[in-house]
Amino acid sequence: MAKKPTKKIAKRKVTSKKPPVTPQRIMEMVWGFAPPLIAEAALQHGVFDAMDAGAKTAAEIAERTNTSPRGIGILLDGLVGVGLVNRRGEKFTLAPDTAAFLVHSKPAFMGGLLKHVSRQLIGSWLGLSECVKTGKPNRPVNQESTGGDFFAQFVEDIFNMSFGAAAAAAEELLEDANGDAVSVLDIAAGSGVWGIAMARKLPHVRVTAVDWHNVIPITRRVAERHGVAGQFNYVGGDILEADLGNGHHVATLGHILHSEGEARSRQLLKRVHAAMAPGGTIVIGEFTPDEGRVGPPVPLIFAVNMLVNTDEGSTFTFKQIASWLKEAGFKKPRLLNAPGPSPLILADA
Numbered sequence: 001m002a003k004k005p006t007k008k009i010a011k012r013k014v015t016s017k018k019p020p021v022t023p024q025r026i027m028e029m030v031w032g033f034a035p036p037l038i039a040e041a042a043l044q045h046g047v048f049d050a051m052d053a054g055a056k057t058a059a060e061i062a063e064r065t066n067t068s069p070r071g072i073g074i075l076l077d078g079l080v081g082v083g084l085v086n087r088r089g090e091k092f093t094l095a096p097d098t099a100a101f102l103v104h105s106k107p108a109f110m111g112g113l114l115k116h117v118s119r120q121l122i123g124s125w126l127g128l129s130e131c132v133k134t135g136k137p138n139r140p141v142n143q144e145s146t147g148g149d150f151f152a153q154f155v156e157d158i159f160n161m162s163f164g165a166a167a168a169a170a171e172e173l174l175e176d177a178n179g180d181a182v183s184v185l186d187i188a189a190g191s192g193v194w195g196i197a198m199a200r201k202l203p204h205v206r207v208t209a210v211d212w213h214n215v216i217p218i219t220r221r222v223a224e225r226h227g228v229a230g231q232f233n234y235v236g237g238d239i240l241e242a243d244l245g246n247g248h249h250v251a252t253l254g255h256i257l258h259s260e261g262e263a264r265s266r267q268l269l270k271r272v273h274a275a276m277a278p279g280g281t282i283v284i285g286e287f288t289p290d291e292g293r294v295g296p297p298v299p300l301i302f303a304v305n306m307l308v309n310t311d312e313g314s315t316f317t318f319k320q321i322a323s324w325l326k327e328a329g330f331k332k333p334r335l336l337n338a339p340g341p342s343p344l345i346l347a348d349a
Helices: 024-030 034-044 047-051 058-065 069-081 096-101 114-125 128-134 144-174 193-201 216-225 257-274 297-309 318-328
Strands: 085-088 091-094 182-187 205-211 232-236 248-254 276-285 331-336 344-348
Touching: 034 047, 034 069, 034 114, 047 058, 047 069, 047 091, 058 069, 069 085, 069 091, 091 096, 114 144, 114 297, 128 297, 144 193, 144 216, 144 248, 144 276, 144 331, 144 344, 182 193, 182 257, 193 205, 193 216, 193 248, 205 216, 216 232, 248 257, 257 276, 257 297, 257 318, 318 331, 318 344
Parallel strands: 182 205, 182 248, 205 232, 248 276
Antiparallel strands: 085 091, 276 344, 331 344
16 A cells, blocks of 8 residues: 655744844933932931931931931931832832942941932033043042142042952961061052051051141041050152162052053052062052953943042053063063952052
8 A cells, every 4th residue: 555645744943033122221321310319328327327327218318317207208218219228018128238338337348439410420520521532531630739638638538449458458468477577658548448458367467658738637547546556657748759768578558549640650660679679569459351451341331430539640560560560670470369340450560
């Protein structure tokens, strides 16, 4: 018996459709300015502090913060919208990271930077289009005449942003230090956070803190608060002109190269190398993008911050900074993982 011919079933061609392009990301950008300003308002009025003890109603928070019921109710909506506060019914609670980092009494408080958004940061950014055209800031903050007051207000509030990295550097560099005196050169000391971490690690550390004349009083005050002022010597002036001394075993450059720009940074590294003892170590804290400059976002955005605030500043990759270190006479540039926006950069004198 002959077989019936099998009927061929045509296969339907499967096409994978890409999701449609939507303007959602652009629409979200329109309100990208809002989260830090909402957080700043909450910090200025002590909203997070008032909620630290547990869930509160809007009325209770308004009473504790001496704010209007309407104002605090709408602000709480915004805080819920950006994820800093959680809501259940009429009660509001802090998100875990808000509780850890945005309550003033917490040791890891990181709200200092947010408290300067409207008063010090946004004004410069409003001139971004003109800065792109000219390549220059409207009001540079990397000069003592124009930036001294800016940093005098700013540095103390960002102490906690760098303390974890500074403590990690102290642990790494002073681990084998015995009872011999250790001389630390703290360049652009600001709040003194890098030198303070070193001084707290060992009582025989002596720190030379160098910064502008109107920033040094802040360095002194913070060192006194941490009980290490007796281990500090203060030098006021431009970091390319001030007397750095010599024979330092450690040099710290915490977040200064980005505002100096390439030419001044290369000069500075040569000066620092000349001031160090043979075998000493330099430690650099920076916002470093990857080598292809495609991420992470923060260092790339921070480069724009340098455009609107400094004459020559930017952010630089590890390879760029490593090449400057070698040019200055340093050896073995390397990375050290530490809490902060980027790994620390170390090299030996």
